Amino acid sequence: MKVDILASGSGGNVIAVRSSGNTILVDVGIPKTQIEKRLLDVGIRPDSIDAILITHAHSDHVKGLPLANKFQIPVFATEGEWKSIKGVNKELQNIIVGNMLVSDFDVTPFKVYHDAFEPIGYAIVDKVGDKVSVCLDTGMVDSVMIETMKYSEFFIIESNHDPIMLEHSNYPNATKARILSDIGHLSNAQTAEALTKLVKGVGEKIYLTHLSSTNNMSELAKLTTIRALDKKGYKANEDYEIEVF
Template identity: 50%
Template sequence: MKVTIIASGSDGNCIHLQSGDTGILIDAGKWKRDLEKRLLAKGVNASTDIQAIFITHSHNDHIRGLTIANKYRLPVYATDGEWKKISGVDDELCRTLETTYGKYDPVEVGKLRVYPFKVHHDALEPVGYSVEDDSGNRACIVFDTGHIDDDMLEMMEGNIYIIEANHDVDMLREGPYDDYLKDRISDKYRGHLSNDQTAEALAKLVRGRGELIFLTHLSDTNNLPKLAEITVTSTLSAKGLSRSSYSIEVV
């Protein structure tokens, strides 16, 4: 499975996953024209390399360029709650993620199987995704969430982790944001993952079998790429995992 980070951060988020002749986007958080340019620059052909778009939640930095679906006639998947805040997608392209006994049903797109799961953020019905291919790869995508619970950990097991490391706790606490915004970012049910939270989750998931880790959605104000990387690698080292047993990239 090939992972291409099209955009990451507060200005927009978009991931492309490709396995064989099947490709999907997770979120489309850049304006359509910018998104098309970024896809082209990364070698992703919007006409042939994307078969569907999956939305984590309806905040602008995740759906800003979603009208790209209309141009290329791409089905868009989102939860019922998030569709309440999404507009501009042609009706025949809208797909609602269904549930059975409280769990989201998987969606098959070509060679990919997509498993949505609940996350914790200040949106109506946000989700993360795990994506499997026929070669045994399983990629987990978790963008905005205030914490990672046991149900999420169960769904996140795999060999590719695309996960937010939004802020450093001390930088957020001592930074320029007002108290309301600081509380919102650090809130367990509305906010974002800190470096420490991300590191703790990865320590439970990574086995040192060549996993790929992508740290995404870093705050420009409350984090530093090197700080996010050191926090994760130090925690994995304390678990006994050598730096050579996995790969990590800070986006």
């Protein structure tokens, strides 16, 4: 399995997952032409995409959906999120209804906590058993999410903000409250805590994503997770790899 983060953050999110000649995208949150270019940059032909999985219908996750119509790519999302998704040809629309086989990938959705109709994350397993878990916008991580994401080779998880930086930002109080709520975004500490329950020190690859450009810093997010895992006895670049997007 190969994973490429093509875009991450409030400006847009796109993840490509490849295995055994099959490719799927999780979210398409930047303009179609940019997705096409970034796919080609990592050696993926846009007309070779087998499916698009959507976590939720906020614009930074669906902006590039015209790609689906152009290349006739099936799009998968929950019934709730289809209420907000526009412009996808009817024949390409698919509703996520629990565990599904998408292309050659076994896809298990799991509930996340965000201010959308029916947002989800995904645990994706290829036919040789490699697993990637994608947990983007969520205000908290519960035991069901942890159980579904366990035993992944790749963890793609948001590490959105530092609460102190957020508190001292010029964001309106209502926006601060939304971000900090259980249907907002994960702080660095929340992400680190979740990863201490998931990482087993067997060479997993951690990708910290969706960092706030205003209320976080790459090194701060990375060090928060490294310190938490260090307390569990796991060393970065020895027991696991970590990268910030």
